Amino acid sequence: MDYRFLGASGLKISEITYGNWLTHGSQVESDTATACVRAALESGISTFDTADAYANGAAEEVLGAALTGERRESLEIFTKVYWPIGPAGPNDTGLSRKHIMEGINGSLRRLQMDYVDLYQAHRYDHHTPLEETIQAFADVVRSGKALYIGVSEWNAEQLRAGQALAKQAGFSIVSNQPQYSALWRVIEVEVIPASKELGISQIVWSPMAQGVLSGKYQPGQPAPEGSRATDEKGGKNFISRLMEEPVLTAVQRLRPIADELGLKMSQLAIAWVLQNDNISAALVGASRPEQITENVAAGGVRIPAEQMAEIDAALGAVVVRDPALTESPATRVA
Numbered sequence: 001m002d003y004r005f006l007g008a009s010g011l012k013i014s015e016i017t018y019g020n021w022l023t024h025g026s027q028v029e030s031d032t033a034t035a036c037v038r039a040a041l042e043s044g045i046s047t048f049d050t051a052d053a054y055a056n057g058a059a060e061e062v063l064g065a066a067l068t069g070e071r072r073e074s075l076e077i078f079t080k081v082y083w084p085i086g087p088a089g090p091n092d093t094g095l096s097r098k099h100i101m102e103g104i105n106g107s108l109r110r111l112q113m114d115y116v117d118l119y120q121a122h123r124y125d126h127h128t129p130l131e132e133t134i135q136a137f138a139d140v141v142r143s144g145k146a147l148y149i150g151v152s153e154w155n156a157e158q159l160r161a162g163q164a165l166a167k168q169a170g171f172s173i174v175s176n177q178p179q180y181s182a183l184w185r186v187i188e189v190e191v192i193p194a195s196k197e198l199g200i201s202q203i204v205w206s207p208m209a210q211g212v213l214s215g216k217y218q219p220g221q222p223a224p225e226g227s228r229a230t231d232e233k234g235g236k237n238f239i240s241r242l243m244e245e246p247v248l249t250a251v252q253r254l255r256p257i258a259d260e261l262g263l264k265m266s267q268l269a270i271a272w273v274l275q276n277d278n279i280s281a282a283l284v285g286a287s288r289p290e291q292i293t294e295n296v297a298a299g300g301v302r303i304p305a306e307q308m309a310e311i312d313a314a315l316g317a318v319v320v321r322d323p324a325l326t327e328s329p330a331t332r333v334a
Contacts, residue, residue: 001044002300004280007174008199009148011117013076015274016299017047017203018292019283020059030062032287037066039289043296047076049177049203049283051122052107053083060110068112075117078203079107080152080177082122095125095133104145119146120177124158124327131165138169150175150203155326156194163198173200175280178326180204181213182254182272182311182319183247189323192278201280204273208284210239212247213269215255219248246318253314257307263298270298272311 003012018040020033040048048067050059060079067075081103084092091098104119119140125133137149151162154176166173176195178187180202187202195201208214217223223243251265258268270282284295303311312319 001046001296003046005201006118006148006150006203006280007195007201008172009174011076011148011174013047013203013281014045014299015281016043016045016270016296017049017078017281017283018045019049019205019285020063021051021054021205021285030065032289033062034066035289036286036292037063039286039292041070043292044299045292045296046074047078047281049078050111051080051083051120052085052103052110053080053122057085057106057110060107064111064113072113077111077113077116078118078120078150079111079116080120080122081107082125082152094128095121095136096128097132097136100133100136100140104140108145115144116146118148118150118175120150120152120175121154122152124151124154130161134162134165134169137166138171141171148174150177152177153179153327154191155323156190159191159194159198159200163200173198175203176200177203177205177283179206180273180279181207181209182269182315183209183213183242183251185319185321186323186325188321191323191326192276196278201278202276203281203283204279205283207273207282208266208269209242211266212239212242212251213254213265215251215258215265217243217248217251219245219252250315250318254311257310257314261301261303261307263301264294266294267298267301268303268311270295271301271303272308274298274301275303275308 002015004015006013048063050063052060081100082095086092140146141149149171151173159176163173178191180187254265254268258265273279273282286292
């Protein structure tokens with residue numbers, strides 16, 4: 001396992017980071033989730049990402065229980081705040097001081113931990129003054145309940161404004177967590193240049209494009225039984241836009257490239273995002289422990305420039321690049 005610095009901070013994280021969106025407390029049973037966490041630890045993963053909204057708090061609980069007994073100082077634990085959990089009252093959403101303070105306390109209770117390494121704004125809050133949000137995060141850091149602050153799906157303008165206020169408040173935003181894959185590249189035009197300027201790096205989610213880049217979905221054929229595309233609990237909705245025939249056809253053109261490099265297509269997808277020097281980590285989830293072992297093999301892989309060009313040519317027009325799509329749809333929780 002290789003480790004990378006998180007933004008301009010001194011914190012190192014595993015470049016393959018375990019994320020438990022759509023799995024813990026939802027798609028897989030707790031014993032399987034625990035087995036996946038154990039496999040991640042055995043593979044050298046030290047960084048784990050979750051959020052209070054995942055499975056309405058259950059994902060944090062499962063992760064905390066699975067890590068019981070581990071040396072806390074050897075782990076980097078990330079969680080997020082923004083979306084509602086519980087009854088979804090009027091103050092249970094957003095980045096108000098009230099919601100942030102109650103959010104960190106709830107997350108620590110569910111995780112069974114005294115602090116998290118990274119506390120992230122799960123989205124940008126257009127209804128709360130940014131000054132209020134940043135001051136609340138500053139107080140969370142001063143209290144010792146979080147060591148670093150990050151954000152998720154913020155655009156370049158929001159990153160610049162947030163970082164300026166953070167510096168005034170005595171801390172820095174060190175990371176952004178956007179969607180990024182060979183199929184979804186909307187952060188390349190504006191977010192990544194701004195992030196480099198500001199000392200912010202990316203922790204990217206869905207590097208395999210919801211599993212589509214694994215190549216298991218064949219054009220003109222039904223989705224494999226038990227796959228995310230058949231999951232009625234939510235996975236099917238998230239993957240639907242990627243299941244179009246032109247996308248699936250283009251993805252199959254990556255197979256000979258992966259074969260030439262001695263990689264599985266899933267490994268090629270993860271290795272591809274890690275070629276970008278502003279990416280600190282690729283988030284991977286798992287419904288089976290063996291998936292972790294397979295994904296970790298993408299760490300440290302360098303794809304030659306020739307094959308990177310071949311990937312661009314293979315995917316062609318199905319790649320989404322519009323920077324205006326930086327923020328995911330409001331209904332998405334990632």
